[in-house]
Amino acid sequence: EADIYQTPRYLVIGTGKKITLECSQTMGHDKMYWYQQDPGMELHLIHYSYGVNSTEKGDLSSESTVSRIRTEHFPLTLESARPSHTSQYLCASSEGGSNQPQHFGDGTRLSIL
Amino acid sequence: GIQVEQSPPDLILQEGANSTLRCNFSDSVNNLQWFHQNPWGQLINLFYIPSGTKQNGRLSATTVATERYSLLYISSSQTTDSGVYFCAVRYSGGYQKVTFGIGTKLQVIP
Numbered sequence: 001e002a003d004i005y006q007t008p009r010y011l012v013i014g015t016g017k018k019i020t021l022e023c024s025q026t027m028g029h030d031k032m033y034w035y036q037q038d039p040g041m042e043l044h045l046i047h048y049s050y051g052v053n054s055t056e057k058g059d060l061s062s063e064s065t066v067s068r069i070r071t072e073h074f075p076l077t078l079e080s081a082r083p084s085h086t087s088q089y090l091c092a093s094s095e096g097g098s099n100q101p102q103h104f105g106d107g108t109r110l111s112i113l
Numbered sequence: 114g115i116q117v118e119q120s121p122p123d124l125i126l127q128e129g130a131n132s133t134l135r136c137n138f139s140d141s142v143n144n145l146q147w148f149h150q151n152p153w154g155q156l157i158n159l160f161y162i163p164s165g166t167k168q169n170g171r172l173s174a175t176t177v178a179t180e181r182y183s184l185l186y187i188s189s190s191q192t193t194d195s196g197v198y199f200c201a202v203r204y205s206g207g208y209q210k211v212t213f214g215i216g217t218k219l220q221v222i223p
Contacts, residue, residue: 033211035213037154040218041215042199042213042214042215042216043199043213044213045210045211048210058210059114059210088154090156099143099144099163099203100144101144101146101158101161102146102158102201102211103158104148104155104156104158106153106154106155107154107155107156109154
């Protein structure tokens, strides 16, 4: 089974705070992804990375930013949280190559008050 | 972009019943996965199946890439099968994006 970890699992925080959602994988995967999922809806890609120092925006516009300084780590940051950021955020990784499966973390459920 | 359609959108089963979930996609894909999202929001990878047939216990999946569809079979359903089943595909055209369907929400009742 894949080893990809997200913390925190749940976060309830006030408006205006800076938030960093952590995602780490121990599989040495080059590719990592962040998805946003509203309740009862499909997943939307918001960021992805092909490797260290590579980050790209996904299909869904997001005010969050990401960084990829180390292969195993792909944190997502919200500089000033707003209620509209309330959602579930799922991190995934995959090996290089376009036909490799994605492995998901357990997600972070974020609620902004 | 590529379109992914899943059916049915909602399904209620009596425990022990069988079901078939369908995923249609609009273009050639080189990667197709079925996921189960449990009530706690965790995404569990069920199958990586860009083509062919695979089985894992009570679950099996078949993808017919030339006809652009995939089927997920659940036999002898259990209450723990409840949740949302997502199909996700990656387009063969070179872009790395994975597109998810809207999911099938399954409820298995005792």
